[in-house]
Amino acid sequence: MSDFITPDVDPAAADRTVDVAVIGAGHAGLNALKEVQRITDNYVLINGGPLGTTCARVGCMPSKVAIQIAHTFRQRHKYDRYGIKGAEHLQVDIQNALAYVREMRDTFVDLILANTTDDMEETFIDGYAAFLSPERLQVGRQIIAARRVIIATGSRPVIPKAWSGFQERIITTDDLFDSHDLPKRIAVIGLGPIGIEIGQALAHLGVDVIGFDESATVARVPDPVVNRLVVETIGRDFPLVLGQPIAITETGDGLRIFAGGCETHVDKIVACVGRTPNLEHLHLERLxxxxxxxxxxxxxxxxxxxxxxxxxxxxxxxxAATLQAAMEDGRIAGYNAVHNPIVPFRRKTPMTVLFTDPNIAMIGRKWTELDESAMIVGQVRFGPVGRTMILGNNRGILRVYAERATGRVLGAAMIGVGAEHIAHLLAWGIEADKTVFELSQMPFYHPVIEEALQDVLLDLAHRLKGEREDAFHLPMLGTVRHQYTPEWII
Incomplete structure (x- = not known):
């Protein structure tokens, strides 16, 4: 046994004593386990319910497969303009498309299991854990004494109690990707990131979709300028009813939905109103x-x-609700479970990417978290960016927030093709505490989507230098530093 913890658990009163017990074999639990395994081999991983992680089974991965199929099918609308004939005869076989989603889903799950729980043998326990005390767990008839415990039990979709009378007409993200067919008319209730992605994909596949959310924002985009364009852009693919209370009644052949002045009839609803932590088996009150x-x-x-x-x-x-947050949580929890003293970690720059068409992304600090008087906003539209025009997808906007006093990049929000890549560049810049001046000096190729980022950085840099010329001692805009020659101007 390692000496990272004082062994103050009574092993005589337990069937098994371990250094660490990890409850849950999702991404958070598996990443915690990796940190634990660096220090000790005296651990258990406990998991009740299906294996394979939320991301691989019902989340990130199968949803992106469905989105890719939908995006590919939608491209047919551009073919005639390109001189490609016959697009009007193309059809999507929904049953075959869903079979492919399930096939890919199973592949992702198998890959995870093959590299984790398949070979764990006695260190893996199949069952639901409950706390008897902070250092004692019960799994079935087995009592486990653990010097440290990590809870990583995941979450499940929320289904409001008011909908209990028509649950057979509710599809959640946990069962959507087990479907073998889709109804003709669907309402997506809840237009956060998951609802927007699913709603648009289903609409592109030919399902008659309508979206509802009691909030006036879509995809949780707080920036009012970006949110307006998101609503306008996504609203071209399926109608959105926002900012109105929602009421649902069952009819003989479906559901009738009322929201403000809107009334519509659908076969089923996709519930995207949030997720709730899986904590009910744990008896946390005993902590x-x-x-x-x-x-x-x-x-x-x-x-x-x-x-x-x-x-x-x-x-x-x-x-929390993203895989990258779960992975980071898991690594922090796993590290601290096997080290003394416990160490606080600085969290990474937050980033959200929606795989809609076009992408939606938010990076760093959000609009609602910033003092407008202390920041300056750079903005560029994707319309005139050459690469987006070539792709036939130049609808979008990028807004970058910089600190007025220093030029540091604080955050950004955008909708646009390739935003998933621009989001990473900005997140790395924020993580490295870079200013708009420093980022504007980075190399940019042509023609690429990233030229939109170059434009907004240069605009911000010029405006900031104009406001506070005395505050910055940085290379001249447009300057290149060559490794062999003195500074020169392009």
Whole structure:
């Protein structure tokens, strides 16, 4: 046994004593386990329910396969303009398309299992864990004493109680990708990132889709300028009803939905109104710490520790909802579970990417988190960017937020083709604490979508230098530093 923790658990009262017990074999749990395995081989991974991670089974991966099929089919609308004839005869076989989604889903799941739980043997326990105390777990008839515990039990879709009378007409993201066919008319309720992606993909595949959200924002984009263009752009693919209370009643052959002045009839609804942590089996009340309104124990987001306990929490179980956050949570929780003292970590620059057509992305600090008087906003439309015109997809806007006093890039929001790549460049720049001046000096090729980023950075740099010439001591705009010759101007 390693000496990272004082062994204060009574092994005599347990069937098994381990250094660390990880509860949940999703991305958060598996990443926590990697950190644990660096220090000790005395651990268990406990998992109740299906294996394979939310991302691989019902989330990121199968949804992106469906989105890719939908995007490919939609391209037929451009063929005649390109001189490619016969597009009007193309059809999508929904059953075959869904079979391909399931095939790819199974492949992703198999890859994860082959590299994780398939070879774990006695270190893997199939079952639901419950706390007896902070250092004692029960799984079936087995009692496990664990010096440290990591909770990574994931989440599941929320289905409002008011919908309990017509659950057979509700599709969730947890069962959508098991479908063998799709109804003709679908309402997507909840237009956050998941709802927008699914709604647009289904519409592109020929399903009659209508979207509803009681919020006036779509995809959780707080920037009002970007949100307007998101609503306008996505609204071209399927109608959006926003900012109105939603009421649903069952009819003989479907559901009738009322929202404001809108009334529509659909066969089924896709519920995208959020996810709730899977914590009900754990008996967290036995930990003796406060729980929030979702039943999540109060924890430190920089250490992932729950109060002063030898218990950590990670991933969707915390209420977070992205794979990259789950992975980061897991690594922090896993590291701290096998080290003393417990170390706080600085969190990485947040980033959200939607694989809509065109992409939607948010990076760094959000519009609502910033002081407008202390920042300057750069904006560029994708319309005149040569590469986007060539792709036939030049509808979009990029807005970058910079600190007025220093020129540091703080955040950004955008909708546009290739935004998934621009988002990463900006996230790396923010993570490295770069200014618009420094980023504007980076190399850019032509013709590429990234020229939109170059334009907005140069615009911000010029405007900031005009405001505070005395505040910046940086290379002249347009300057190149050559490794052999003195500075020269292009």
């Amino acid at each position: 003796g710490v406060p729980l929030d309104s979702w039943g999540v124990p109060v924890f430190n987001p920089n250490t992932m520790q729950i109060g002063p306990l030898p218990v950590f929490i990670a991933g969707d179980a915390t209420g």
